[in-house]
Every structure is written in C-alpha cells, then in structure tokens.
Amino acid sequence: MAVLSLVLLLGLPVFLLGVFIWAVLKHFLTAEVPSTMPYPVKLRFLHCLILYVIALGNTLEKLRICSMPRFVRFLQDSMTIIEKDPRVVVTNLRFGTIPVRLFQPKAASSSPRRDSYHSLCNHLARETDSVVLSVGYRKAPDYHYPTIYQDCLNATIHFLKDSRTYGVEPSQVIICGESMGASTVAMVTQTLVGRTDLPQTRAQILIYPAVQLLNLQLPSFRQKRNVPLLTHELYMTFLCDYLSIDYSWKNAIWSGAGIPPENWKKYKKWLSSDNIPNRFKNKDQEPQFPGPFNESAYLETKTRFDVRNSLLMADDEIIRQLPETFLVSCEHDILRDDALLYKKRLEDQGVPVNWYHVEDGFHGCVPLFDKKFFSFPCSQNIVNSVVSYI
Structure with missing residues (x-):
C-alpha cells in the first residue's frame, strides 16, 4: 500500500x-x-x-x-477572489427560485438610478451610479437551452415590476450582457416587445453576442477560427453543450448540411455574408453554403432554428420595436460578423444603434479588465465604453 x-x-x-x-x-x-x-x-x-x-x-x-x-x-x-468595495452595497436575493445579486452604490443619487445587467456588476454600479442586478441562472452541464433564457426572462420581468422598490426608475432600465449573456439579453429584449403590462426597457447593451447559429461560414468564422480565446473547436463544443446536441453533428452544423434549401432561401437575406461590409472580407473564395442537405442533421439540430437562438430571423415587426442598442464587436473574434449582421438588421428597421468596434479586441476579453497580468488594453476600453454609454 x-x-x-x-x-x-x-x-x-x-x-x-x-x-x-x-x-x-x-x-x-x-x-x-x-x-x-x-x-x-x-x-x-x-x-x-x-x-x-x-x-x-x-x-x-x-x-x-x-x-x-x-x-x-x-x-x-x-x-475567484471577491473584494469588498466600501462604496457598493451587495445584497443576495431570490426572485422566486432564481438567485440574484443586487449591487447598489452607497452614495445618494441626485437623479433616478439606472439599472444594467452585467458580469462586471461592482464596477458598473460604482462608476455609473447605477443599481445593477446579476442573475444567477442555472448552468451547464445540468441545464441546457432554454433554461438560461427562461431564468433571465423571469428575473427581468420580476425586476421591471418592482424596480421602484430598489430605487430604480422603470423607464431607465438597461439590460446588458457579454458573450452568451449578450445573446440572452437579445432574446429577452425581443420577447418583451409588445408587453403592455411592463415598462419598456431604455436600452440593451450587447457585447460580442451570438445572434444566429445557422451560417457558420461567415468571413469571421473562417478568418478567426483558430484565434484565441474562442476558437472554432471551443465554439462548437459550447454550442453542442448549450443545445444538448451530440458532438457527432459538429461537422454537419459547421458546413450547414442541416439547413433545408427552402429555409436558406427564406433566411439568406439576413444571414448571408453579402450583408458584411467588404472591409471585413478577404479575397479567399467562399465555400459553397449550405452544404448538401442532410435531413438527419436537420432533425438532430433543429433547435438552432428557434428564433430565440437565431435572433436575426425575428419578424420585422419585432425588430423595429426593439430599444436603442449599444453593440460591441471585436476584430479578432469568431463572432465578429454576428454583431455586424445584427447591426444591419436593427438599422434597416430604424432602431438606433451605437456601434463600438475594437480593432485589437478578442472574444472573452471583457472579464479580464481588472485581472492585472491577464488584463489587456481592449478589456479596459470596452468597459470604459459601456460606462460612458450608460
């Protein structure tokens, strides 16, 4: 022994x-x-x-x-090291079964405080004098789509109904997210369109979101497929985990083999690389897309066609009612072109869009803004831009 x-x-x-x-x-x-x-x-x-x-x-x-x-x-x-900030009061709460964390500046505000949902809650609460609510949604591997969406939607509705309880003016609520959080914010915002029983949100902040899961042959997917931190391999793993799809279908998803021709004909006007500005393309010939149709691949991966997962496909009537949007994209990001497509989709329907493109940015850089050795200039620049926008 x-x-x-x-x-x-x-x-x-x-x-x-x-x-x-x-x-x-x-x-x-x-x-x-x-x-x-x-x-x-x-x-x-x-x-x-x-x-x-x-x-x-x-x-x-x-x-x-x-x-x-x-x-x-x-x-x-x-x-994770949690440092207490004497200028911010942090309170753990529950909205029904959903755990949330509330960040409130201690100093009295001379005007109604705003609210924003963001992982950098402490910093945003302090720097913007805002009440910030962070949602403790259920995560993988125990939970998959649509759990994260449902938890965030329910928490948002709960807060909008009771925002004055926390000193927040309902008309000044901003919903904010980064990466998958940004995608979820876009889902929630689209779902809330037309709800007359709730206050309308002031704006949404989307930091390098994924807004479609169908065309994975956009220029950024091909140009940046091996660029850290979100490589093609990691992206496909996360996508399959999120939608509870067997990994064996990754190649079919990547090539577009699971997209029926009639569906592509309908959605091409929103998902095609023709909508990407020429300066973001290279001279390489684009591959044939979608690939030869595979019905089994479609049936096994059809949750990608849910409009909540491919937000670009929402009806024009929904899109044009969305609130003002602050959209962040990073040059060295496999999801760069998702942001560009959503920007065009919103602008075509008259939605005011503030766009911040970070030339030296990469996917996942925002949470590193205060990580000292692992911090990058682009991390701080994005956080500063969000603070300035709020």
Whole structure:
C-alpha cells in the first residue's frame, strides 16, 4: 500500500506536467495569434491555461469522476477572489427560485438610478451610479437551452415590476450582457416587445453576442477560427453543450448540411455574408453554403432554428420595436460578423444603434479588465465604453 501511495504521489505531478506540455503543443500547432494583437505572449499563455484546464476536465469526465463543465466551474469558483468595495452595497436575493445579486452604490443619487445587467456588476454600479442586478441562472452541464433564457426572462420581468422598490426608475432600465449573456439579453429584449403590462426597457447593451447559429461560414468564422480565446473547436463544443446536441453533428452544423434549401432561401437575406461590409472580407473564395442537405442533421439540430437562438430571423415587426442598442464587436473574434449582421438588421428597421468596434479586441476579453497580468488594453476600453454609454 505504501508503494502504491508513493507511485501515485510521484505520478500525479508527472501527469499534470504532461497534460500542460500537451496543452502548450496543441496551442502552438493550432492557434493563430494575429501579428496586430498587442501582448501576444500574454494571450498565448492564457490560451494554454484554458486548454490545460479543459484537458484536465475531459480526463476527469472520461474517468467518470465529474464532467468537464463542472470541473471548469469548480476551478472558476475556487480561484475567484471577491473584494469588498466600501462604496457598493451587495445584497443576495431570490426572485422566486432564481438567485440574484443586487449591487447598489452607497452614495445618494441626485437623479433616478439606472439599472444594467452585467458580469462586471461592482464596477458598473460604482462608476455609473447605477443599481445593477446579476442573475444567477442555472448552468451547464445540468441545464441546457432554454433554461438560461427562461431564468433571465423571469428575473427581468420580476425586476421591471418592482424596480421602484430598489430605487430604480422603470423607464431607465438597461439590460446588458457579454458573450452568451449578450445573446440572452437579445432574446429577452425581443420577447418583451409588445408587453403592455411592463415598462419598456431604455436600452440593451450587447457585447460580442451570438445572434444566429445557422451560417457558420461567415468571413469571421473562417478568418478567426483558430484565434484565441474562442476558437472554432471551443465554439462548437459550447454550442453542442448549450443545445444538448451530440458532438457527432459538429461537422454537419459547421458546413450547414442541416439547413433545408427552402429555409436558406427564406433566411439568406439576413444571414448571408453579402450583408458584411467588404472591409471585413478577404479575397479567399467562399465555400459553397449550405452544404448538401442532410435531413438527419436537420432533425438532430433543429433547435438552432428557434428564433430565440437565431435572433436575426425575428419578424420585422419585432425588430423595429426593439430599444436603442449599444453593440460591441471585436476584430479578432469568431463572432465578429454576428454583431455586424445584427447591426444591419436593427438599422434597416430604424432602431438606433451605437456601434463600438475594437480593432485589437478578442472574444472573452471583457472579464479580464481588472485581472492585472491577464488584463489587456481592449478589456479596459470596452468597459470604459459601456460606462460612458450608460
């Protein structure tokens, strides 16, 4: 028994080192860091860490110890340091079964306070003198679509009805999100259109959202497919996890084989790369899209056609009633063109759009704004732009 314990004790560090070396090799063999991006070494190191954590999570999943998403969430929770800010009051509440966290500036406001939903709650509450509500929606691997949407929708409705309780003027509520959170904000905002029993939201802030899950051959999907932090491989994994689709359908989703020709004919006017400004395209010939139709792929992945997952396909009547929008896109982001397509869709229907395009930005940079060594100029610039807009 002592010998076995010694072997395990010595073997664990060797295993961990081996996995890290594998992550580094995988990064340098597959990742593409554009020469125009500042601090490339920092970005490479961060991406290696992400690959390392995912590899460890996959190993634990194969050993049936715990799932990869649960392992990643455990590490995130363990490594998160919560610093108390004496200028902000933080209160944990429940809206029914949904846990929420309320951030309120201590200083008295001379005018009605606004509200915004955002992961950088403490900073936004302090810098914008706003009441900020963060929704603790249920997450993978235990929950999939449409749980996140339903939780955020229910929390939003609850808050809109009782906003004055928290010192918030109902007409000044802003809904805000980043990445998947931005997609969920767009879903919620579209759902609330036409609700006469609720106050209308003042604006929505969408930071590099995914607003369609059908055309994955847009220029940014091809140009940025290997750019950290959201590579093609990670994007497809997250998409399948979110929609509870078997990973074996990833290639069919990527090629568009699951899109019926009659559907593409209807939605092409909104989803085609023809709607992308020429300066965002390269001279490479675009692949044939969609690929040869596969009915099985369509049946197995048809949740992508739900208008809540492909928000660009909403009726014009819905789109034109959406509130003013602040839209952030990043040049080095696989989802860059989703933002560009949504910008055009909104503007074509007369919705006021404020667009902030970050030339040195990449997907996932916003949460790094205060992470010291791992912070990037684009992270702070986006946060500053959101503060300024609010």
